[in-house]
Amino acid sequence: MSRFYLIRGFLTKEYIAGRRVHYVPPIRLYLFISIIFFLSLSFFVKPNFDDLSNQKQKRADIVQQIDSQLERFQTQQTAANSEKLQDIANHQQLLKQYKTDISQSNNTKSLHTTIELVQLELLRIKNDPPLTEKQQQKLERLKEKLKTSNTDKTVSISNNEDGTLSLDFLSDKNNKILNAKADEIETKASELLKTSPEKLLREAINKLPQIMFVILPLFALLLKFMFVFSKRLYMEHLTVALHSHSFIFLAVLIIEILDTCFDALDSPNSWVSNLIQFLMAILLFWIPVYLFIMQKRIYKQSYFLTSIKYFIISILYTFLLTIAAIIAFVWGLLSI
Template identity: 45%
Template structure:
């Protein structure tokens, strides 16, 4: 070996063996170091994004409009031209839940809107008028509880009205008026929803005395469980009767994780129901990934179409009305397409006749609906514990 060959020889940093190519034939380590300049890492990241997009153009169209095509292609070994199922699901689910959270948080969760002081005064005045009418129609009871309750509401809303009529140009009054608006909004929302701290309550129990307990737990464990249930019920009551926006954001934050846990369970369900299809569990998991990716991308499209419909309709005019109608029709058509797509996908992948496919599709749909309901309950309970 001459000097030039010695200089050209490359050694592996891990096992110090001679390397020809990009990877060490002895230990498999790449010669490409992970310690690079920051701009080089950014360039690699952009390259990954654009390589994803190049395959995404060949993946998204069949994902939405060709039921079962991607899954059958994957089973047949033709995978290089398409985004892998797991990567596709992760990318779409992240975009879907982020967009959903933004659109939901952008909306006012309270149905009563007080944009200015005049609107607030008008709504509170109308409610005082309603309370007075209710007082005149109320049947007095021996202890006058009905009239006393209405009088208490009248006193509270009259106080709100006095505060709202203050001069908001004064700094101290401006803060008071702002707070009063929020309190009045909560009170009016509670009245509109028909909720009342005294008459309505949320309980979590499985016995006549209103407690939560299980025979297989000790008395001490049952007491801790019941105490936790009562605290959770009280927290739920306060949340549902005031501002649900925070709970909704918490639930949307938990759903991606819970949906990822639901995927293998759904794949197991497919494995049991289609046991005679002789498909491997990983094949059923691929079906679950592709079907959920389709549901998410369709739901995302419907949500964006709905937002666009509202904005276009708000512009007014004949053209805006026609454009809004078209957007609404596309969203409705896409909503109808979801169950049709999933039926065709199941039929093509598991190669069933129409009658058998119809019954198995209905059975899978019922079980999946139950699983989704349980997942939603878990997300709500989990969200309440974080508030």
């Protein structure tokens, strides 16, 4: 029966040494674990229904407060003079506009700003007690913030001070086309991040398996370069890369499962929750330790030399992952 070990690089050493009959091939092992990992990752990335519920409740509460104030205005109109009637009419128009904005808004950021603004406006209208200087300043800041919140871009793609994107090796015409495309991506990304970030995140995650098939051989090439004197073949470095990623995916998957179990607990301070947190911390600590031990056992160099190379590899690999994340983000964005 096939079996595999991911402890301290045992499986990798066995496979490179040619003892392969009893073990799962690296590519098959990677595919099996990565499929489960990315499928589960899509499951774990889901909207926070508690936040959505709270947002819905806040929206309903502030609309109710506006309606109550509008009813008070109706009562006050019968005994008001012409000047007071004009003030009431202005306040009614303002509150009705805020009510419409709150009811129709699908922008979480501007909705939160509008709710804060209305709460201060209601205090100002009641004038009991009058707004403090600090509250008045906050009111003005919120008004200014609300003006720009729907037009501000969350994402910016530029390399110039004026916010444009241009490349020196391109002609002016091609730079204009590039800048127009970048502006289109900025607008679409900003809108999605405000309205449905979960959808964008899911699309980006769906692109990661394909991108990782490019990252893996690049990581193996990096190992080949860093351990050039180890006399290892490229396929042996690729085996190290496949087993390393299999272990990382497996560890992160277990952490996600433990985190889900922790969220499902009724009491966050019980011994079970403390045990789960301890196990998660151990796994997070073990990931970099395992990768270091694996490189030490496979390439058989001194601790000092392995530490230096491990540090350099970590920096370069982080850069690779950053590029991969950007590609996944843009690719996912263009797929929507």
